[in-house]
Amino acid sequence: MFTGIVEDIGKVKAIQNGLQSMQLTIESKKIVEDINLGDSIAVNGICLTANAYSNHYFTVDVMPETVKSTNIQSLQMGHKVNLERAMPPTGRFGGHFVSGHVDGTGVILRKRNVENAVYMDIGISEEMSQYCILKGSVAIDGISLTIFDIQPKKLTVSLIPHTYQGTILGDKREQNLVNIETDLLSKYVVNHLNRTQKESSITMDFLELNGF
Structure with missing residues (x-):
């Protein structure tokens, strides 16, 4: 669950395209300061799962249905993206209930x-x-x-x-x-x-x- 309050603007550093899917590597030192493998991260409002991360980058897989129904397919190297980590129980609810399941x-x-x-x-x-x-x-x-x-x-x-x-x-x-x-x-x-x-x-x- 997210709140729609953007934490950081990340930058797309690498894109691997499958036949209908994608894998993105995104640069954001702030986001990777406090994430674990399997954590949910909203990328331009899309709930994605971190499957790898380092000091400055994290990687997510994008499923075919997500590619088809969102604007993520238009991303290119160097493009900026809105980022938000999932809402912690003790965090402030500054926005509204956002699931990350884009309509x-x-x-x-x-x-x-x-x-x-x-x-x-x-x-x-x-x-x-x-x-x-x-x-x-x-x-x-x-x-x-x-x-x-x-x-x-x-x-x-x-x-x-x-x-x-x-x-x-x-x-x-x-x-x-x-x-x-x-x-x-x-x-x-x-x-x-x-x-x-x-x-x-x-x-x-x-x-x-x-x-x-």
Whole structure:
């Protein structure tokens, strides 16, 4: 489990491509200061497992499904990535519940400066938008952000200077893809309600027939 508070910006030092999978070696002295083999690390919001590490680097494997459903396939040598270690029990919960299980990608439609903020419009699928609510949380490339406008296939977030300068979103341009993980709690609620409605024997015809 993560919180969407980026700890460090790492740099991709090596990429090994399989037929449908990848292996990445990422440089980050801060992250490797306190990790063990098998630890979970969020790389641009994707939960990956450290299978090797040294003084300055760690290595992760990327499965075919992750390659297919995220923007990780666009990474190249030297690219920067957002990094966050898993949340410790005694840590501060500065963001929101982030599982690292990315729902898919969105596309940056527009970036604009409004005084000290950067507004970012992101195109998303209709399926993802059902889990987004006004003032709710969303993880974009692993960053916990607040939605301040939501349309059927678009959401808008506002970046404070610290977030814009301290994450890779500051380097992103319009039409770039970003990883999207919608709010975990919203997904549980929506899926529960959908199942409940399907399983219920009470229909509109039943209510009308019984005087409601």
